[in-house]
Amino acid sequence: MLEKLKKTQKERRFKHTLGVISEAERLAPLFGVDTEKARIAALLHDCAKNLDEKSGEEFNQICVKYGVKLDELAKSEHALVHAYLGAAVAWKDYGINDHEILEAIYYHTTARANMTPLEKLIYIADMTEPNRTLEQSKEIRRLVEIDINEALIYAIGCSIKHVIKKGTLIHPDSIHALNYLIEERRDCR
Ligand SMILES: [Fe+2]
Ligand SMILES: [Fe+2]
Structure with missing residues (x-):
């Protein structure tokens, strides 16, 4: 799978993928997640990143080919689509049929309410892999311990702030993810 993926990703993206794999392996015991599942989800989380750079009719045809229906928000925010396409590519082109892995890929950009441990792990590992050197990545690494x-909560908040700064649309799944975690924290106290 790694060799196949390498042919589709630019060097920088592939380096990021390797970073997410090593971070996912490191975090798996902490999240109570099977290391092999974490490794595969990390390996394939951006497997459709090359496809969302296409545009217009070519892009629409790719979505049709993989059976990905775009809602209004996804149509205007291409950045979201690589996650949805990624789950479909992992299934069709890499033969992954483990739902937990496919959903971790599907929700790695937006997050969602009531995430599984594997979904949480991939969301975090994507932001804390060794090539991420921003202050916010350091803070997420500190908090996760x-x-x-x-x-x-901190990581999703950072993503939402980033979207606001760019002036693009916030996906409702991200708001639901944040609200769910905040309510859960309140109920625990
Ligand atoms: Fe991604
Ligand atoms: Fe990524």
């Missing part, structure tokens, strides 16, 4: 959900 203390409390996984606090790390997620």
